[in-house]
Amino acid sequence: MAQTASNMLALGTKAPDFLLPATNFNTTFNFEECKGSKGTLVIFICNHCPFVIHVIDEIVMIANDYRVQGLGIVAISSNDIVKYPQDNPEKMADFALENKMDFPYLFDETQNTAKSYSAACTPDFYLFDNQNKLIYRGQLDDSRPSNGIxxxxxxxxxxxxxxxxxRHLNEVQKPSIGCGIKWK
Known part of the structure; x- marks a missing residue:
């Protein structure tokens, strides 16, 4: 399994906007509509990545734990669905349902959103404060498929x-590791 690290977008970067269709809701969303009163978590994932499958339960738990505290959460898949049909919007909707994802799971068909976030892998996490400034980009934790953690x-x-x-957050952050985004 190939491992790709996050690009580590510069802290303080303003959240890039997007307008993408939600596969698990019958509408489109932009950043403002996903934003929480305390901050916003943008996660790049896909359906088939073993790194995502390894952590999806924790991602959903984080969403459930923090949404009520004012955190907005959105997941985005930017993979090329011609080469990776298992990541098509219909299967994204199934994945969201199977994993009880109550937050938007958006499809970035043009891959422009992934490029604007400098996303590199799945999962890739971007946490913005209530001023839409990036304060964290990095890993979920030290666990990886088959490392025993x-x-x-x-x-x-x-x-x-x-x-x-x-609270103060350390600016030394470990990059996320996962499957590379499947570019067109």
Whole structure:
């Protein structure tokens, strides 16, 4: 399984906007509509990546734990569906339903959104504060498929706590590791 690291977009970057169709809702969403009162988590995922499958339960738990505290959450798939039909919008909707994703799962057909975020892998996490400034881009935790470390979400949860409770967040952050985005 090939491993690709995050590009580590510069901290302080303003959240790029998007307008993308949701595969699990019958509408489109932009950044403002996904935004939470305390901050916003943008996650690049896909249906078939073993790294995503390894952590999807924790991603959904984080969404459920923090949405009620004012965190907006959105997932985006930017993979080329011609070469990877398992990531097509219909299968994205099935994936969202199977994994009880109550947050928008958007399809980035042009891949322009992934490029604007400098996304490189799945999963790739971007946490913005309530001013839409990037304060965290990095890993969920140290767990990877088959490395034996339990999934805890500790790195991302710590970052989210810093946004919600106005705590200082260390700028030294470990990149996410996952499958590379499948570019056209």
């Amino acid at each position: 339990p999934v805890s979400g500790s790195d991302l949860r710590n970052a989210i706590d810093s946004v919600i409770y106005n």
